[in-house]
Amino acid sequence: DAGVTQSPTHLIKTRGQQVTLRCSPKSGHDTVSWYQQALGQGPQFIFQYYEEEERQRGNFPDRFSGHQFPNYSSELNVNALLLGDSALYLCASSLGRGAFFGQGTRLTVV
């Protein structure tokens, strides 16, 4: 079991660009959540996908969007990148209790 896998591991983008991050959930997990973790802070909930629909959303602007595919994998898209979007982006999958996190994608916006 590969657990939760995220790609890429690191990414550097320029202000104003768009980025897509990818997540494959743990085998058998049908729910995927995305979190943003700024340096020195705890993770902040962005949104959650279940059955290919956004089920919950945190306090993030519409520049942050996502998608879940029939195989439960998910993408996080961020448009019009700002310097403040630089962070570690974590994907978590779950099936009931507990959540399993991937290693994250470190996004740097310059």
Add this chain to the structure above:
Amino acid sequence: SQQGEEDPQALSIQEGENATMNCSYKTSINNLQWYRQNSGRGLVHLILIRSNEREKHSGRLRVTLDTSKKSSSLLITASRAADTASYFCANLGGNTGKLIFGQGTTLQVKP
């Protein structure tokens, strides 16, 4: 903000000593979970305690929960250098499926 608080923010101890971290939260919970994070990498799930439980053990970990005070504590006994990491509490409230994390405690265990 719904985000909880953890204290201390940083803790430095010698190998073999016990480490205690505290967490407070603001919303009602179904359960509270503790995670470990090494060097800004992914989060590793350590232990989950349900809202109707008061104490739970897992190996060298002991978690307590006081719902009347909306607080939890994580005790790591006989710490090891490999325990050096950041520790986060996260509460799962209602039926939202959303984890609300604290700010974390950075633990350094000196060999």
